Amino acid sequence: MGQPDYASLVRIGAEYPPARPLAALLEVTLVSVPAGDMKRSRELLTWLFRTGYDPVQDDFVKKYLPAASFTLPIADGINVQLPPDRSYIGLLLGEIYQVTGDLSSAIEVVEQLEPSTVTAVSLAELYAAQGRWQDVVELTEALTNADEASTYLLTQRGVAFREQGYFEAARESFREALRIRSRPADLRHRTLLERGLTYMREGKRSMARKDFERVLAENSSYPGLRDLLSNTQD
Structure with missing residues (x-):
């Protein structure tokens, strides 16, 4: 079986609007991030996050990708395995903002996520980068x-x-x-x-x-x- 044509995800999303969010998420994860295309990744993830899309509620994901997970580096020395959910979208968007030097936007996104140890790691790194030491303590x-x-x-x-x-x-x-x-x-x-x-x-x-x-x-x-x-x- 050959490699799937991931580039066609853009066309699928355009031709079938209900599939657009999932197509965008797969494009980010499988195409633009591995290719180092931060601009395209930021555009897609920003749109996904603002729409409130949560893959765990997507019927296709529930039926065909129930055990899917992705590796995400969230801090120096910390890689986590996450399911494709809203936290994954937010954390990945936060990482991209951080890589491109927009720490304030990264913090704004991650602070909106459900509190967890994983989101705390991301926030601690971001707060430290801004010298917000009391925030790290709290x-x-x-x-x-x-x-x-x-x-x-x-x-x-x-x-x-x-x-x-x-x-x-x-x-x-x-x-x-x-x-x-x-x-x-x-x-x-x-x-x-x-x-x-x-x-x-x-x-x-x-x-x-x-x-x-x-x-x-x-x-x-x-x-x-x-x-x-x-x-x-x-």
Whole structure:
């Protein structure tokens, strides 16, 4: 069986209006995003989001694509598998806005989605990019290390506390983020690096060096690590 003609999705949507939303979603997911066409992807997703289209209510999706899911990178080191639903549309649109530098629009979209750990990860990254540290703290309140997403959020919470000058609170968040040793190495390394930077801000260079060397022991080519280590020397 040959590769489907995904380019024909545009024609299908134009000729059969009831199929237009699903055709647009499939075009974004299978054609424009893989091709790096951010302009077309943004246009289609903006239209889909504004119409309120939810694929889980689409009869075709319910009948023929009940188990469909797509991989979506929502933050550095965090990839999630999501069903084609309204949250997927919003998160993907938010990612495209972020890639194109429109952080305010990205936040506006993601804030409208149903609250979840996944949407919290996206918002935490966006808030951090704008330096909205108190928003990050409020977003991550009462969080425990339940999964990879919450590990990321705890690290972001620690960064937010550090940037506000609350170093002990920051270290408590990093400690909780590191509590589960089976988390992916990239997440642990990021947390260790951020905790090391916190120690540096406190003037505790020997403690910072210990965290940096923990990363060094597992990934000696971690970007920027050698420079950080050199800053810990007397």
